Amino acid sequence: MAIKRKETTVIVGGGHAAGALMTALLQKKYQHDVILVGEEPHPPYQRPPLSKNYLAGEVDQASLYLKPRSMYENGGYQLRLGVRAEQIDRDNKIIGLSDQSTLKYDRLVLATGSHVRRLKVPGSDLQCIHYLHDIADTDALRDQLIPGKRLVIVGGGYIGLEVAASAIKKRVGVTVLEAADRLMQRVTGPEMSAFFYAKHNAAGVDVRLNAAVTGFEAGDQGRVAGVTLADGGKVQADIVLVSIGVIPETALAEASGLPCDDGIVVDEFTRTSDPEILAIGDCTRHRNLFFEKMQRLESVANAVDQARIAAATLMGEEKPYNSAPWFWSNQYDLRLQMVGLSQNHDQRVVRGCFEKEEFAVFYLREGQVIAVDAVNMPVAFMVGKQLVQHRKSVSAEALSDPHSELRNL
Ligand SMILES: Cc1cc2nc3c(=O)[nH]c(=O)nc-3n(C[C@H](O)[C@H](O)[C@H](O)COP(=O)(O)OP(=O)(O)OC[C@H]3O[C@@H](n4cnc5c(N)ncnc54)[C@H](O)[C@@H]3O)c2cc1C
Structure with missing residues (x-):
């Protein structure tokens, strides 16, 4: 042989x-x-x-x-x-x-x-402007997060918001500048965006929406000192994190x-x-x-x-890719878990309670559950994963009814 x-x-x-x-x-x-x-x-x-x-x-x-x-x-x-x-x-x-x-x-x-996607505006090569993709990036940023410093985060996506949550705990002054009219717009629906906006504001983060950055201003020794905005506004900064995608x-x-x-x-x-x-x-x-x-x-x-x-x-086996995508983000004591892609939904159903910080948003298209975003509600995420993977149709009443057992869906 x-x-x-x-x-x-x-x-x-x-x-x-x-x-x-x-x-x-x-x-x-x-x-x-x-x-x-x-x-x-x-x-x-x-x-x-x-x-x-x-x-x-x-x-x-x-x-x-x-x-x-x-x-x-x-x-x-x-x-x-x-x-x-x-x-x-x-x-x-x-x-x-x-x-x-x-x-x-x-x-x-x-x-x-x-x-990382680089922001190409005047002043973008100044010192203390950071990006976050690898270990060295985090080490460099962490060293600068000193109480009393002012951090401006360009981009209100999940990475920028996670950094905001960590930095504010370290008593760093944090401003988030988001060009769109809501946070995490690319990945989640308006209820979730509004909830995270309120949470960050309550924690002391200055979140500004519709805030398009036009440039960075220089301070001493080539360091960044401020961020200029399309509406003519300015935000002072000792450190900048640009987090606008990859x-x-x-x-x-x-x-x-x-x-x-x-x-x-x-x-x-x-x-x-x-x-x-x-x-x-x-x-x-x-x-x-x-x-x-x-x-x-x-x-x-x-x-x-x-x-x-x-x-x-x-190995010569034929196994096609066939699974619903899922994702998570941790901010403060919130665990956001997401399954499916919510674009193209025609109905949103909320289950749970915003005030208790325990809720889920189900996204439906023609009655089928196509995505679920859950905050501190792992059962909704687990059940949602099954519903999304198997393209189940569930009534909005059953999804939102607090007395209906999610697992039975
Ligand atoms: C800060 C941060 C937070 C994140 N949080 C989450 C999260 O909460 N949940 C989640 O699901 N995902 C999260 N992600 C995304 C997740 O980490 C990525 O989707 C995942 O790492 C992708 O893995 P990958 O191997 O495809 O690419 P990467 O992990 O980016 O690895 C690619 C590697 O290839 C190397 N490389 C590239 N070109 C070459 C070359 N020519 N020769 C040799 N080496 C090369 C690069 O240096 C890099 O090390 C996060 C990402 C970041 C940056």
Whole structure:
């Protein structure tokens, strides 16, 4: 019997998706060589704590790592950290790295994630203007959150608001500038936006809506001293955090000729148009059988789900992606859990009590539950997950009736 040659699978990117993929391959006892190339100096780690308890100083760096480095290495996998993949020669299946070496692959998985969207206005290169995407970013920001300092956060999305909640607890003066007319507009409905607006205001955060930033003003030694607004207003600042979203990291894929469309285009098995190249996580625009159209998602759940699908594809199993997306955010003592995508709903149903800070909003389209956002109501989230995944139709009365048992739905 002919002995099969051992192949080499290279994973480019050392984030959540890459870490989850290596774990899934170890669990499946994948027989081939695996080499991870990651630009950051750390083994794969979770980013959510960067704007939550790691920023607050409640957990240490090691607790961010998905697994200790030794676990991958003991399984026979190689980690090449602090090295960037710079080009892919698809004809010869060779990757060029930033340390001038090359790697030969049989199969390649791109897990390059995303990078922050930069605000390009006058003064945006002043000192003390921060962005938040990796461990070093959080370390730099945390060092500056000193009582009495004034922090201005540009962007009222979940990351900006999580930082606001941490900073105000440290007795830093916090202003949030949001260009839209409500908070977290991209991801949630008006009830949730209004609730979080009130919560932040009550905590002492100065939240300003319809506040478009036009530039930054300089103070001493090239440091930022203020933010100017389109309506002519100004806000004083010692520190600025710009948190206005991310852009998928597709440069490597694009340069090698792989189809990209605001994300590397992959099918429900995480395959690109090149049969030897897969892509997973934030960097993809993907097919998920759960949706009618291609999606790009920025979430841990998507990174982990796609990593599992990619592991199955590498093992020669056919397991299509077919799950409802979900997400969470922690602000103060509030745990917001979200499932499904609420755009295109035609009805919203509230269950629970805003004052008690325990409620859920169900989003329906033609009677079907398409999304649920729950605050401090894990049962609504768990039940909502099932309703959304199985596209259940439930009456608005049953959803809102406090006497109807959610689990029976
Ligand atoms: C502050 C913050 C808070 C968040 N909070 C939540 C949350 O509460 N819930 C949630 O679901 N999601 C949250 N997210 C989003 C979540 O972390 C991402 O969706 C997830 O990390 C995506 O994983 P990924 O592996 O696709 O990308 P990433 O984690 O971004 O990893 C990509 C990695 O690839 C590396 N890389 C890129 N190009 C190359 C290259 N050419 N060569 C080598 N390496 C390369 C990058 O340096 C990076 O380390 C948060 C994100 C941030 C930044």
